[in-house]
Amino acid sequence: MANVINTPAPTLQQLIEAEKTLRMENEALKAQLADSKAKMKIEAAVSDYSKGTVSIRGINRFPLSLFPPQIAAVTEYLNSAEFKTWLNSPDTQDKLRCAAAAHEFAAGLGFAYPSDKKSPTFEADLTNYTGAYNKAYQLAKADKSIVATGKVKSSASSATTVVR
Numbered sequence: 001m002a003n004v005i006n007t008p009a010p011t012l013q014q015l016i017e018a019e020k021t022l023r024m025e026n027e028a029l030k031a032q033l034a035d036s037k038a039k040m041k042i043e044a045a046v047s048d049y050s051k052g053t054v055s056i057r058g059i060n061r062f063p064l065s066l067f068p069p070q071i072a073a074v075t076e077y078l079n080s081a082e083f084k085t086w087l088n089s090p091d092t093q094d095k096l097r098c099a100a101a102a103h104e105f106a107a108g109l110g111f112a113y114p115s116d117k118k119s120p121t122f123e124a125d126l127t128n129y130t131g132a133y134n135k136a137y138q139l140a141k142a143d144k145s146i147v148a149t150g151k152v153k154s155s156a157s158s159a160t161t162v163v164r
Contacts, residue, residue, distance in 0.1 A: 105136035
């Protein structure tokens with residue numbers, strides 16, 4: 001016969017206190033996230049390279065380096081009516097929303113897009129990430145209320161069985 005440990009069930013008061021504590025921790029984390037987002041900034045700095053590139057830091061993990069003519073071409077395109085029309089179209093906005101939510105969902109499950117192709121687990125990591133991403137993209141496509149927020153990340157752990 002298995003030993004059964006008789007632990008008393010938590011009282012209503014204990015449950016209420018635990019819920020209050022969790023809410024306070026949640027609010028503190030939200031404030032910390034807002035603070036870190038406020039500190040995030042994009043920096044442009046001329047590199048010391050003899051090639052004359054301009055490095056833009058703060059967008060990705062690694063700096064984005066462009067030559068001056070490339071910067072002019074990108075700036076011209078970003079200011080064009082064609083780009084603004086494309087960016088503001090409902091179809092593009094929906095695709096961007098779904099992609100952001102899907103990426104955040106996959107990351108919330110612990111899947112990162114693998115960057116080291118030489119890694120022995122590259123194929124498995126890529127399969128896991130794309131599986132989670134594709135499933136989340138389809139869910140976001142079907143449900144317009146799904147957006148890339150902390151809510152998507154926190155719900156990812158409860159949906160692990162759906163994706164895997």
